[in-house]
Amino acid sequence: MHDDPMWCPVAPDAVAWREWEGEVVLYNHATGDTHHLDPFGGSVMLSLLRHPGGIRMRALLQEISAGFETEPIAQLAGDIERVLADLARLHLAVRTTA
Amino acid sequence: MIVGDLAAGELRRRLRGSGLRVRIGPVVAEVRSPFGVVESAMAMHYAAHHVATHAEFADFHVAVSPPFGPRRWIKRQSLFHFNGNVAFLPLAATQAFALLEWGLNWCISSHCHQFLIVHAAVLERDGKALILPAPPGSGKSTLCGALVACGWRLFSDELALIEPNGDRLIALPRPISLKNESIATIAGFWPDAAMSPVVHETAKGSVAYVRPPATSVRLAGRPAGPGWIVLPQYVKNAPTELSSLSRCEAFMRLVDNAFNYNVHGRAGFDTLADLVAASRCFRFRYGGDLQEAVRVFDALAAAP
Amino acid sequence: MSGDPAPGILFEALRDIDRLGAAYRDWESLIRQARAADLLGTLAVRLATRDLLGHVPAAPRAHLTGALYRCRAQEAAVRREVEAVRGILQPLRIPVILLKGAAYVMAELPPARGRMFSDVDILVPRDALPAVESTLMLGGYATTHPHPYDQRYYRRWRHELPPMQHVKRMTIIDVHHTIVADISGVHVDTAALFAAAVPLAAVPGMHVLAPVDMVLHSATHLFRNEDLTHGYRDLVDLDALLGRFGADPAFWSALPARASQLGLGRPLYYALHWTSRMFGTVAPAPVTAAVAAHAPPAGRRWLMEKLVERALRPDARHAATLWARRAMYVRGHWLKMPMPLLAWHLTVKAFRRDEPSALP
Numbered sequence: 001m002h003d004d005p006m007w008c009p010v011a012p013d014a015v016a017w018r019e020w021e022g023e024v025v026l027y028n029h030a031t032g033d034t035h036h037l038d039p040f041g042g043s044v045m046l047s048l049l050r051h052p053g054g055i056r057m058r059a060l061l062q063e064i065s066a067g068f069e070t071e072p073i074a075q076l077a078g079d080i081e082r083v084l085a086d087l088a089r090l091h092l093a094v095r096t097t098a
Numbered sequence: 099m100i101v102g103d104l105a106a107g108e109l110r111r112r113l114r115g116s117g118l119r120v121r122i123g124p125v126v127a128e129v130r131s132p133f134g135v136v137e138s139a140m141a142m143h144y145a146a147h148h149v150a151t152h153a154e155f156a157d158f159h160v161a162v163s164p165p166f167g168p169r170r171w172i173k174r175q176s177l178f179h180f181n182g183n184v185a186f187l188p189l190a191a192t193q194a195f196a197l198l199e200w201g202l203n204w205c206i207s208s209h210c211h212q213f214l215i216v217h218a219a220v221l222e223r224d225g226k227a228l229i230l231p232a233p234p235g236s237g238k239s240t241l242c243g244a245l246v247a248c249g250w251r252l253f254s255d256e257l258a259l260i261e262p263n264g265d266r267l268i269a270l271p272r273p274i275s276l277k278n279e280s281i282a283t284i285a286g287f288w289p290d291a292a293m294s295p296v297v298h299e300t301a302k303g304s305v306a307y308v309r310p311p312a313t314s315v316r317l318a319g320r321p322a323g324p325g326w327i328v329l330p331q332y333v334k335n336a337p338t339e340l341s342s343l344s345r346c347e348a349f350m351r352l353v354d355n356a357f358n359y360n361v362h363g364r365a366g367f368d369t370l371a372d373l374v375a376a377s378r379c380f381r382f383r384y385g386g387d388l389q390e391a392v393r394v395f396d397a398l399a400a401a402p
Numbered sequence: 403m404s405g406d407p408a409p410g411i412l413f414e415a416l417r418d419i420d421r422l423g424a425a426y427r428d429w430e431s432l433i434r435q436a437r438a439a440d441l442l443g444t445l446a447v448r449l450a451t452r453d454l455l456g457h458v459p460a461a462p463r464a465h466l467t468g469a470l471y472r473c474r475a476q477e478a479a480v481r482r483e484v485e486a487v488r489g490i491l492q493p494l495r496i497p498v499i500l501l502k503g504a505a506y507v508m509a510e511l512p513p514a515r516g517r518m519f520s521d522v523d524i525l526v527p528r529d530a531l532p533a534v535e536s537t538l539m540l541g542g543y544a545t546t547h548p549h550p551y552d553q554r555y556y557r558r559w560r561h562e563l564p565p566m567q568h569v570k571r572m573t574i575i576d577v578h579h580t581i582v583a584d585i586s587g588v589h590v591d592t593a594a595l596f597a598a599a600v601p602l603a604a605v606p607g608m609h610v611l612a613p614v615d616m617v618l619h620s621a622t623h624l625f626r627n628e629d630l631t632h633g634y635r636d637l638v639d640l641d642a643l644l645g646r647f648g649a650d651p652a653f654w655s656a657l658p659a660r661a662s663q664l665g666l667g668r669p670l671y672y673a674l675h676w677t678s679r680m681f682g683t684v685a686p687a688p689v690t691a692a693v694a695a696h697a698p699p700a701g702r703r704w705l706m707e708k709l710v711e712r713a714l715r716p717d718a719r720h721a722a723t724l725w726a727r728r729a730m731y732v733r734g735h736w737l738k739m740p741m742p743l744l745a746w747h748l749t750v751k752a753f754r755r756d757e758p759s760a761l762p
Contacts, residue, residue: 016364016367016368016371018349018371018375020344020345020346020349020374020375021344021345021346023344023345023346024346025346025349025350025367025371027364027367029363029364029478030482031482032360032363032478032479032482034350034353034359034367036346036347036349036350126461154461155429155430155459155461155462156430157461157464157465159434181434181437181438182434182438183438209465209468210464210468211467211468211469211471211472212464212467212468360475360479361471361472361475362471362475363474363475363478
């Protein structure tokens with residue numbers, strides 16, 4: 001069966017964010033850190049925050065591709081995975097086994 | 099009563115005795131010092147500031163005085179005291195006023211947590227604040243001096259005091275500190291500036307102070323709302339250029355230059371975000387033509 | 403000289419916070435004293451708890467609310483740091499006891515509210531020390547005292563590794579393996595402390611000292627410590643612990659025996675004596691009687707009384723207090739290591755000039 005991992009935002013209630021001109025700044029009270037995300041990273045993060053209970057990779061891919069239509073799907077998936085790995089490292093996102 | 103109204107000898111008596119209490123914007127500082135250089139600098143730079151009585155609450159009790167021991171007399175040093183404790187390593191006695199000013203910056207930025215405090219110059223025009231957040235070497239102080247010379251109201255050359263919930267900026271008018279080449283530049287641009295003698299060989303090079311205009315001091319109680327956030331960059335002989343700056347980048351620059359962002363937590367994020375959202379944000383590069391620089395900012399102020 | 407804070411104002415305020423109502427006039431002196439004693443946050447919390455902050459005039463109130471913001475932010479930072487340390491040390495599967503401020507915060511004890519705790523202190527079994535040190539280093543902590551002399555001093559002669567600092571977060575962790583320095587002749591049974599330690603539900607793998615041990619540790623830290631600059635503040639904390647734990651009679655009945663068992667009777671005697679003198683905190687009579695056996699000899703008692711009272715007063719500028727602090731500092735050092743070694747250590751410390759400039 002194809003792997004379709006679920007990703008959740010870490011502590012969504014602890015996060016405050018603003019979006020300007022496509023970019024996102026974000027404060028995470030759980031870590032005390034403040035981040036500046038580029039438009040792609042920002043849209044992935046905001047997608048996660050829209051689904052605090054978690055969102056599967058396939059659904060995430062669908063949401064993001066709507067905003068980045070020109071990219072081929074395979075490349076998009078790879079880019080999303082890289083961003084998720086970065087967000088995990090920053091304690092903003094976590095991959096669950098659900 | 100303002101400092102300039104004190105009878106002859108009274109300023110000295112207070113500095114060497116029970117303390118001179120000065121209102122500086124939202125705070126009252128009680129200053130003590132036996133140094134003649136501090137007395138003359140206070141007389142020059144704080145002439146328009148209100149004297150507070152001992153019945154009024156003083157926020158900070160500071161002193162700049164010589165240490166005990168041989169350095170009290172030989173190769174005289176000065177020490178900064180806050181609330182009875184020595185705060186920094188000693189400096190040469192000739193630098194006593196600079197030490198006082200740096201010490202006051204430290205007091206305010208370390209303790210005034212009713213504000214979000216950002217390391218930036220702030221000026222005002224028509225009720226709107228021009229904020230120049232910038233690390234040393236960016237030309238912020240030179241620009242600040244030039245703008246004040248051309249009628250912008252001085253809020254502060256170092257400390258932006260931002261009220262959370264409302265994003266008003268609060269004025270803290272104090273002498274403008276100039277370093278190294280900036281001193282000659284401003285002296286040339288603003289011949290009427292009241293500038294104290296240059297002090298050499300400080301940790302920051304040569305330092306001089308310019309008296310804040312009396313109107314800036316008199317109007318200190320009047321806050322400003324968001325206006326413009328501009329990141330200055332001095333590049334020698336480069337053409338003057340105002341370019342756009344993304345709000346996210348302006349925001350991160352404020353965060354990076356904030357003294358007490360962590361103290362405010364989420365409220366700090368919201369305060370700076372609201373301020374950025376309500377401000378127009380730019381990058382500004384200039385190469386030393388202060389006339390043109392001032393024209394650019396005047397045009398910003400005049401724009402709808 | 404006008405402007406000197408009148409002594410005793412802070413004492414009185416912390417003894418009876420309700421006197422700071424709308425009619426109170428000494429805010430300037432009180433805030434100065436509180437700041438000097440590192441108790442501004444504690445004062446602010448007590449006023450907030452009693453709903454008195456609204457009565458404070460705007461100018462002094464700004465300092466109090468500022469202190470509250472700082473303490474709240476600091477508490478959040480301590481929680482994050484403890485969680486980070488827990489994660490780093492978890493693979494070692496050793497018991498870890500949080501000490502002092504970090505313990506007060508994680509166990510939600512009264513001294514936590516309003517105080518600024520800067521370091522995280524942990525107690526680990528002595529034989530786990532090398533593993534803990536290398537694991538912390540892998541987790542991003544580096545030693546703060548690279549000078550070999552200091553390394554020896556901390557490791558051999560005190561009860562801890564030299565403080566370690568996280569390279570990115572700049573937070574400090576102090577790793578102890580006993581609560582009293584070995585070389586001073588008093589040996590505290592660390593295994594007994596671990597046996598009685600209380601696990602923290604919110605932080606698996608981490609514990610705090612049992613209430614009697616926490617009080618004894620606080621007393622020992624205060625009365626054997628070399629630096630009494632914050633003596634009054636530490637006494638306030640100790641009194642708050644007695645107030646919380648003292649509601650349980652079992653705490654009082656266990657306290658004297660545990661003090662004897664651990665060899666900490668003398669610090670306990672001082673702790674009860676001084677919390678009674680300063681705050682009116684009264685231990686049950688049987689406890690006071692049992693602890694009287696640990697009182698110092700009459701001659702030394704007089705000197706200690708004078709020294710400690712002077713040193714505890716939070717007025718840094720008073721000349722007599724400074725002298726008393728210095729004497730306590732020497733006494734504290736003396737308790738930690740034998741005289742000849744002490745003299746050498748102080749001499750080396752005086753000559754080293756590698757302190758960084760504090761200029762802004």
